[in-house]
Amino acid sequence: SQNCEEKSSNYKIKSHSYLCYSMCLCISPTYELALQTGKVIEQMGKFYPEVKLAYAVRGHKMERGVKIKEQIVIGTPGTVLDWCIKLKLIDPKKIKVFVLDEADVMIATQGHQDQSIRIQRMLPKGCQMLLFSATFEDSVWKFAERVVPDPNIIKLKREEETLDTIKQYYVLCNSKEDKFNALCNIYGAITIAQAMIFCHTRKTANWLANQLSKEGHQVALLSGEMAVEQRAAVIERFRDGKEKVLITTNVCARGIDVEQVSVVINFDLPLDKDGNPDNETYLHRIGRTGRFGKRGLAVNMVDSQRSMEILKTYERHFNKKIARLDTDDLDEIEKIAN
Template identity: 55%
Template structure:
């Protein structure tokens, strides 16, 4: 690939990408592989990961993973739909669905909505990738269950964070824009009610602590009158001790006829077992178990004697490939040093690290997804959950290790999974500059049972070697 210059960038654009995120750094070499460094970013929490996915996903993805119904409630309809008209929605809701760009149901919507909109509705535990239409599925079910002749809350949706609750509310507002009679209330930080006040809105979307206070402590609404109870990001809610206990307290007060919906992108075994304990006779929709081997990602290692050799390897590799690249560093200092050095040589580069706000991360990631930035230099904060279809190359400038400097298999898997998205081919290259780094690389190879090939970046036809 030709290195992309900054000639077509305005000065303001350049400053936007870099100024907030790179402190004045020496262009001397960063600290060595195993040196302690307080600037190591942890991988993002599940709630942070989910929020970034929702904010960045502009269109639905076509999931390559098969969805299967693992358990069926015999009292629920066991069919799927091919069009939104088949669901017999209210005409004004149907208009809202089409206004949002949904022309036909996605796979998860196709399977879930007949059960959620049946009379009576069924309970559900559903899993599907981020970007496949989960939120729209349960939001449509929530809106369809409202009786606007009754001026009290009938639908309750819980999210693990303020930001996720707002995202869900915004989706509900768009879908119901032709239904002004449906009223929505946020139960999140900053929202205040007077003592003795009663909520008259039909739908409450909020976080567990706030909702628990409003329902049990201040009696602003009656949980026994709720007929739809939704847990968004259910795996986070169940796995987090405080949220779990708050959700259980509310769940116990719901009526026997209340429809329970749990939606999430992932469910660990223990989380699923807990969910099944508290949801009566659910329909369970899950992704088939994805193999961890990532057969569509070719893995290489490059031996480098010095830090300068590592940098030279990156520029050589990147100029022989097309598409975009993500380079993972162990520390913020290394990421900043590398990005500045690459920018000085004409690459369009941005940095993303854990000291940035959500808004700052979204700004940089949007530029990356739009192709304005071709190389993203980052720490573990970008190792999970962010899907950019054009990413063809992942480079581990530093291999991922835990706090004890042992191989971090899970983070490695998530890092190299940033390429080869949705069935496409991808390349992952590990830069090895020490015996410790080689030992970590060999451990990754043993753990995943996949050969990490030695790559000679001096070979005459490097592009063909990588792609063969």
């Protein structure tokens, strides 16, 4: 019996020693997504307290050459690369699992792609590669073929099916003032738990936030030029329900899960860097509602013939009808909430 206890004690020491270095790298395109994923890991980790988590994100200051002992590292690609090469906090040859979250963004964004490839090339042969995304375009498949030999492919849903719980509408407007009036009419006719409103530019987002604040709405504003700590604080307040409206650019288009979001407004329709319809961003934007099995509402503001052409592109791509909504008819607005 004593001999067994000694063996058990020795095993625990060896096991603990084995675990005291980084074995899993999870890369996300933004600070917010890294933080959100980390919070989920922390909740799961309550059942396995020996496993620790470190955040490799901008603003997390670390000393050069001091090896971190956390087994899981989640962060953004530039900081993770610095931790591996410049600061030498992580030995990439000891990594067992490498995860790319929102793989299509990581691959489509030139800087992220280069950094992700550099990290991947430092990893040992046999390291498990995991790529996650709601949308997998050809570029993602080609990249996956380069870094994941003989992959197992798991498809949960076709993208068309993910829209089944979301009612989609569009509103005809002539100006941003018309859009704002339509927004006020929607708020006046239906009960909205929390809403996310997407704008194309920071200037428009700032203007809209000021207008809604004057109307007495509790508004949070999120944009890319904010420090990562500020952005995290804004999202945390919104998640806690301290603000009911979150106005943002594409910073929050992906992955931010807030259960009480019942309405998404595309104040400006999403476009890619060349000004063309961006189907993936549209899907991710309106996908902020209709989550957790609940029904959601998405309203698109259309202010030109070009905007209407873009909207029709989304209709064809997802094979989903986007009906017109007359926001001057309060009875009609009330019906869409049922």
